Amino acid sequence: MSHYADEPAHRHGDTRRTAIVLVNLGTPDAPTASALRRYLKQFLWDPRVVEIPRALWWLILHGIILNLRPAKSAAKYAKIWLKEGSPLRVHTERQAKLLKGLLGQWGYPAIEVTWAMRYGEPSIGHTLDQLKRQGVERVLIFPLYPQYAASTTASVMDDVADWVKHIRNPPELRFIKQYPDHPGYIAALAASVREHWTMHGRGERLVISFHGLPRRSLLLGDPYFCLCQKTGRLLAEALQLSTDDYLITFQSRFGKAKWLEPYTQPTLEKLARDNVARVDVICPGFVADCLETLEEIALECKTAYLSSGGKIFSYIPCMNERADWIAALGDIATTHLAGWPLSAETEAASSARAKQLGATN
Ligand SMILES: C=CC1=C(C)c2cc3[nH]c(cc4nc(cc5[nH]c(cc1n2)c(C)c5CCC(=O)O)C(CCC(=O)O)=C4C)c(C)c3C=C
Numbered sequence: 001m002s003h004y005a006d007e008p009a010h011r012h013g014d015t016r017r018t019a020i021v022l023v024n025l026g027t028p029d030a031p032t033a034s035a036l037r038r039y040l041k042q043f044l045w046d047p048r049v050v051e052i053p054r055a056l057w058w059l060i061l062h063g064i065i066l067n068l069r070p071a072k073s074a075a076k077y078a079k080i081w082l083k084e085g086s087p088l089r090v091h092t093e094r095q096a097k098l099l100k101g102l103l104g105q106w107g108y109p110a111i112e113v114t115w116a117m118r119y120g121e122p123s124i125g126h127t128l129d130q131l132k133r134q135g136v137e138r139v140l141i142f143p144l145y146p147q148y149a150a151s152t153t154a155s156v157m158d159d160v161a162d163w164v165k166h167i168r169n170p171p172e173l174r175f176i177k178q179y180p181d182h183p184g185y186i187a188a189l190a191a192s193v194r195e196h197w198t199m200h201g202r203g204e205r206l207v208i209s210f211h212g213l214p215r216r217s218l219l220l221g222d223p224y225f226c227l228c229q230k231t232g233r234l235l236a237e238a239l240q241l242s243t244d245d246y247l248i249t250f251q252s253r254f255g256k257a258k259w260l261e262p263y264t265q266p267t268l269e270k271l272a273r274d275n276v277a278r279v280d281v282i283c284p285g286f287v288a289d290c291l292e293t294l295e296e297i298a299l300e301c302k303t304a305y306l307s308s309g310g311k312i313f314s315y316i317p318c319m320n321e322r323a324d325w326i327a328a329l330g331d332i333a334t335t336h337l338a339g340w341p342l343s344a345e346t347e348a349a350s351s352a353r354a355k356q357l358g359a360t361n
Pocket residue numbers: 025026027028040044049050069073086088145149151152211212213214224252254285286289290291292
């Protein structure tokens with residue numbers, strides 16, 4: 001018998017089901033102004049994303065931004081839209097399927113792997129409702145942001161907490177906060193660069209571009225800037241680059257305030273003017289290709305670099321469905337499952353896997 005009226009009886013006794021939820025930012029449903037308006041309205045109203053006084057921001061958002069930006073952004077999305085939908089959504093869905101398959105091979109066939117979006121659909125709340133209905137008792141929230149930032153990772157934490165507020169009997173919850181230096185993540189990034197160089201030749205500089213944040217966030221203690229430096233340095237070390245061979249930059253500035261510097265596009269234009277004829281650009285903060293990589297970097301920044309005198313601009317794709325990246329996701333996830341009471345069968349696989357990884361606990 002179930003103890004709570006809102007719990008289906010079939011759950012009784014099924015107390016050990018575990019799920020992993022991959023969470024990414026979210027993306028519009030269609031490359032249209034109306035879909036963009038809905039998406040931007042939710043995204044830009046998140047107080048973790050825009051930290052200016054609410055009343056003033058409401059006026060700017062509704063008075064200006066939601067009138068001008070949707071059509072402009074929709075035109076950009078239209079350039080990169082896939083047959084199956086928005087690239088961010090397509091890659092995230094595939095990553096979840098591949099991770100589920102890999103965990104099955106590793107001896108965790110009972111662990112559910114699903115995915116959700118912070119903005120738009122499928123929402124985190126909807127996904128957690130579904131898992132609860134399936135009798136899942138333990139949920140590992142896995143944000144697909146290697147570098148923690150309050151505007152992304154903590155916003156996912158907020159959303160999960162908002163869901164918990166109206167749940168009588170929530171599952172156990174764990175959050176992965178960050179993995180900017182995870183060896184599997186760094187190794188997969190480095191392998192993607194080496195493969196790119198083998199296939200397309202090598203540039204004179206590697207530009208390592210991360211999504212930006214208002215500079216103020218750094219001054220207020222957000223660790224994001226430092227985590228990006230760490231990832232960039234570890235990637236450069238893995239590639240045996242000297243400090244002259246690479247640059248760490250920040251893209252996607254929004255609004256008039258100062259953001260983290262140096263900015264990606266002006267840096268590329270300066271490299272071109274300084275007679276650096278060939279650059280490679282990688283975006284390690286994005287684990288799936290999306291508007292910010294496929295349009296802003298691979299189209300806009302490329303055009304800016306070439307029209308400033310650069311000769312060859314080569315964009316190195318995100319890790320998307322790469323097998324070494326999916327394995328890194330598996331390592332990060334299983335490490336965070338450690339110590340969680342799982343079924344006997346899963347427990348055995350977990351300790352075998354830990355031994356294989358050389359874990360000391
Ligand atoms: C307004 C402030 C913004 C902050 C702060 C911000 C931080 C931030 N964003 C990402 C990752 C992504 N952002 C994407 C799109 C996007 N970002 C902003 C604004 C801020 N981001 C806007 C308005 C948009 C939408 C598109 C546009 O109109 O320009 C995406 C791509 C989504 C897609 O559908 O492809 C990602 C991914 C990070 C990691 C981050 C802080 C570290």
